[in-house]
Amino acid sequence: MARPRPGLYRLSRALRRVGLVVLVVLLLYVALVIYSASQIRPASSGGSTSAQVDPNGTAQLTTNVNLSNPGYFAFTDLHVALELRLPNGTLVGTGGSPVESFAGGTTGRIPVTFWMPLSRTSTTLLTHDLQLPMRIWLNLTYASLFSVNVGTSQNYSWGAPLARFNATPGNPTSETNGTILVPVAVTFNNDATFALTGNLDLVVSSSGGVVCSRNALDVSTPAHGSFDQTVDFYFAPSCSPSGGSIAMTYTGMGVTYAFPTQRLP
Amino acid sequence: MTADAPDPTPSTSSGPPTIPPGAAGIGTPPPAPVPATRSTPEPTSPLVDEAPPAPVPVAPARSPPAPALSPSVQIPGNARRAVVAVVVCLVLLIVLVFLPVVLLNRLAGLSGQGVSFSTSLTTSTVIVYGVVVSVLYGLRSALRPTRAYGPLTVLVSLVGIVYLLYLARLATFTIGGSDTTIGLDAAPFVTLLALVPLFGVLSGIVVTVEDFARPGERLRVDYPAPA
Numbered sequence: 426m427a428r429p430r431p432g433l434y435r436l437s438r439a440l441r442r443v444g445l446v447v448l449v450v451l452l453l454y455v456a457l458v459i460y461s462a463s464q465i466r467p468a469s470s471g472g473s474t475s476a477q478v479d480p481n482g483t484a485q486l487t488t489n490v491n492l493s494n495p496g497y498f499a500f501t502d503l504h505v506a507l508e509l510r511l512p513n514g515t516l517v518g519t520g521g522s523p524v525e526s527f528a529g530g531t532t533g534r535i536p537v538t539f540w541m542p543l544s545r546t547s548t549t550l551l552t553h554d555l556q557l558p559m560r561i562w563l564n565l566t567y568a569s570l571f572s573v574n575v576g577t578s579q580n581y582s583w584g585a586p587l588a589r590f591n592a593t594p595g596n597p598t599s600e601t602n603g604t605i606l607v608p609v610a611v612t613f614n615n616d617a618t619f620a621l622t623g624n625l626d627l628v629v630s631s632s633g634g635v636v637c638s639r640n641a642l643d644v645s646t647p648a649h650g651s652f653d654q655t656v657d658f659y660f661a662p663s664c665s666p667s668g669g670s671i672a673m674t675y676t677g678m679g680v681t682y683a684f685p686t687q688r689l690p
Numbered sequence: 691m692t693a694d695a696p697d698p699t700p701s702t703s704s705g706p707p708t709i710p711p712g713a714a715g716i717g718t719p720p721p722a723p724v725p726a727t728r729s730t731p732e733p734t735s736p737l738v739d740e741a742p743p744a745p746v747p748v749a750p751a752r753s754p755p756a757p758a759l760s761p762s763v764q765i766p767g768n769a770r771r772a773v774v775a776v777v778v779c780l781v782l783l784i785v786l787v788f789l790p791v792v793l794l795n796r797l798a799g800l801s802g803q804g805v806s807f808s809t810s811l812t813t814s815t816v817i818v819y820g821v822v823v824s825v826l827y828g829l830r831s832a833l834r835p836t837r838a839y840g841p842l843t844v845l846v847s848l849v850g851i852v853y854l855l856y857l858a859r860l861a862t863f864t865i866g867g868s869d870t871t872i873g874l875d876a877a878p879f880v881t882l883l884a885l886v887p888l889f890g891v892l893s894g895i896v897v898t899v900e901d902f903a904r905p906g907e908r909l910r911v912d913y914p915a916p917a
Contacts, residue, residue, distance in 0.1 A: 431900070431904065431908070431911070433896055433897075433899060433900035433903070434900060434907065434911055437896035437900065440890075440892045440893035443889050444886045444888070444890055445886075451882060451886075455879070569878075570876070571875070571876055571878070571879060572874070572875035572878075574872070574873040574875075575872050575873075576870065577871075578869040578870070
């Protein structure tokens with residue numbers, strides 16, 4: 426025959442059972458979270474990448490990172506942060522994404538934007554294609570209870586807008602009016618993912634430092650395009666460029682960059 | 691807290707002693723009927739806080755009738771409870787100490803394979819807290835028929851809560867390869883786990899109140915004598 430159970434006894438037993446149920450539920454939840462997390466695949470960069478340079482000389486590149494969340498639980502507070510450095514360790518750019526959330530069983534894209542002040546940090550970026558060490562951090566909360574952060578390193582291929590810039594003076598020739606003509610061939614490749622616009626100011630000086638002639642070129646080169654133009658300089662006989670130098674300055678997109686002075690033969 | 695005392699109602703069987711309700715040791719037992727014959731009962735009962743009145747031989751015809759509707763109580767012997775306590779303790783040591791320490795050591799050993807693992811949680815923390823909790827649970831199991839059961843339940847649950855809250859501060863794990871690291875912060879989950887011993891605290895309080903307010907009541911249900 427079943428014995429009657431006192432009220433306090435039943436209460437204490439019920440409390441213990443509730444605790445046990447909570448424990449079992451939490452353990453099952455963790456098991457489900459682990460299984461669900463095992464379904465997640467690494468994010469891949471995809472879609473269009475856009476690039477532009479602000480008037481203040483900051484290159485802004487935006488790409489989309491594809492993310493698939495086939496599990497049962499949501500990603501919340503998902504945020505990507507990144508930084509770019511020169512090979513010598515100098516910080517040249519930072520970026521990130523807005524804070525996003527992805528429900529379980531969905532795929533989506535996270536827009537990641539990073540900014541590189543071309544003029545302020547390093548003008549090396551204007552003229553040199555580089556493999557820039559990039560550090561990426563991804564922070565998210567999974568299943569409301571677990572904060573996950575992933576840090577990874579990659580190399581970012583930076584294409585310089587004035588890559589392989591060259592100004593090659595030609596042989597001087599005497600003109601009929603007594604002036605001397607020196608053609609200077611200006612070539613470079615725009616390896617960047619954005620178009621380059623601006624102008625190029627060229628100044629030829631004599632060996633004594635006297636400015637003999639100056640000229641300017643409009644520059645408009647699409648992304649991954651090349652530039653090849655010849656500028657003719659005319660010198661008065663009194664100002665011989667022989668042994669002098671040519672100075673070039675690029676101005677545009679918020680950037681002013683003086684190339685290293687080249688000696689003339 | 692507990693005092694061994696002679697079993698007030700020796701059973702005629704060879705098994706554990708059978709105690710009528712009210713004589714279970716939690717509270718003042720009423721006079722119990724004493725059988726005319728006496729076998730070799732468990733010499734002691736761990737239940738009592740106050741010594742029950744010594745059994746007085748009374749002629750069977752004059753002894754008060756046993757409460758026919760009230761069930762009697764059969765407390766396991768000391769040896770059996772000690773064995774159960776040791777088993778409980780060992781199981782908990784395996785779950786709370788052995789397995790976590792093995793896991794931590796395995797993860798720490800990954801560094802030899804080019805994978806680094808770091809956590810604020812140390813094996814000594816796991817061992818110390820795990821041993822304390824396991825021993826307390828074992829002790830609680832052994833003292834279940836006594837008044838100490840409720841307070842011990844509260845104590846062991848409080849220790850569990852403190853342990854889990856302390857663990858929550860350390861529950862960050864980082865595993866890294868050559869160029870990728872993954873960090874996990876399980877603090878919210880571990881904090882939530884502290885709900886489990888919180889219910890233990892509440893249950894222990896209720897048991898304590900019950901044992902002091904209605905002595906022996908719990909034992910009738912926990913240790914019913916076979917019909």
